[in-house]
Amino acid sequence: MKKITIWHTNDVHSQFEDFSAIVRYIREHINFEKDFLLDAGDFCDQKSVMINGTHGVGGIELLKSAGYDAMAIGNNEFFAGMEYLEEMTNQNFPLLSANLFRLNKEPISGVLPFITLKRNGIRVLIIGISPYWGESPESTAFTDMCGMKLLEPTPLVQKILEQEKGNYDISILLSHGGIKKDREIAETVNGLDCIIGGHSHTEMDEAEHINGTWIHQSGCWAKYLGKLTLEVDDDYHVVSASGENIVVEKEKDPQIESVMAQQTEIAIAELSKVLYVLPQDLEFSIEHECMAMNVLADMMWKTYPSDLALINHGILSKGIAKEVTKLNLLEVSPSPLNPTTLVWSGKQIKDAIFVSQKEEYIHMTPNRWA
Structure with a gap:
């Protein structure tokens, strides 16, 4: 044996x-x-x-x-x-x-x-x-x-x-x-x-x-x-x-x-190279409309042909600095989620927007669905 x-x-x-x-x-x-x-x-x-x-x-x-x-x-x-x-x-x-x-x-x-x-x-x-x-x-x-x-x-x-x-x-x-x-x-x-x-x-x-x-x-x-x-x-x-x-x-x-x-x-040396410089920092808030999320939604809409673009606030953790580096982007949004194209009715879009305003969803904890 x-x-x-x-x-x-x-x-x-x-x-x-x-x-x-x-x-x-x-x-x-x-x-x-x-x-x-x-x-x-x-x-x-x-x-x-x-x-x-x-x-x-x-x-x-x-x-x-x-x-x-x-x-x-x-x-x-x-x-x-x-x-x-x-x-x-x-x-x-x-x-x-x-x-x-x-x-x-x-x-x-x-x-x-x-x-x-x-x-x-x-x-x-x-x-x-x-x-x-x-x-x-x-x-x-x-x-x-x-x-x-x-x-x-x-x-x-x-x-x-x-x-x-x-x-x-x-x-x-x-x-x-x-x-x-x-x-x-x-x-x-x-x-x-x-x-x-x-x-x-x-x-x-x-x-x-x-x-x-x-x-x-x-x-x-x-x-x-x-x-x-x-x-x-x-x-x-x-x-x-x-x-x-x-x-x-x-x-x-x-x-x-x-x-x-x-x-x-x-890795840090590579990721810290400046990719481009924005006119200003893009501020972020989890609770209300903000520059960072608006820019991301606008860029999705321009990049992928559609009637409108929606993005959830949970995709970011903080704002985007004026001098944009890969390191900054990785810290801001480490999520691997990808853009998805959907066919929605007007009612579904309206319902999604209303639900997103509820306190229980705004402050949802990471283990909510566990």
Whole structure:
């Protein structure tokens, strides 16, 4: 009997202070000669100054510093577009996705569908996938805008398992597809040993077993460090598995803190460059009509053909300074929300405006809908 230990994270979403504590725990407990360390995507969230200002490269540097073996490409890794993604894939670190391509279905430079690693005498195939939302125009609109195409991952995973047969002993799917898709793949695909999941932020106290495939996921925001342990016989069959999500002490890792400081300095220098100068500061108020919101609404109306443009005050947190920088804009509005075109009746518009004047909505707390 041999034991394979897979340490894993997913959906860190740039919560790097908590990630730093996880790395400290990893360094104290992992055996880098035998164990595997994987991330299932959405590590780099554009809300972070460091991520935004380094085009995601700062996040890859953190993973490299921590000793990770690979990461699946999540939606947050490609939301900023092809240029940012290719900068990340050019950092000598395995970014995996078997179902993410250019719009013409050509490969994206540096994106790997899979890698094979050998540890403790066992060859392990690691396949990556990104989230798949379907083929309808509504489902593909955002990836089309990013210049990318997502394909249904299930047949691609099966194809890789079959074409690489004889080159590996154990197979892992590093998935940013979400728990529903992971279960579907486990039911459908033959010969897959385990799935390390992400995207759905699912906290799994134990590993789930479906059709011979073990599934585990560790929530989100670096709240947990996932650990999946496989027991493998001499014929490389997984005979049992156990999964757990570990809460670590909040003691930070000095090396990660140093990398964060270096990359944040690079990011701030880049984001602080003045883009343009306005005639005046754009003042902001959460309670009444203000210059900042009027300018944004006017610009939406001029940019996207429509009868009128509406924007909610919650999109901003403060006014826009006269000297506009990317750093200022990121601090003012870190939200990734996108403009949307709707067909509304006059009554619906009137109702929306009246509702927006109610005190309960003006002062709504962040957990209102929790």
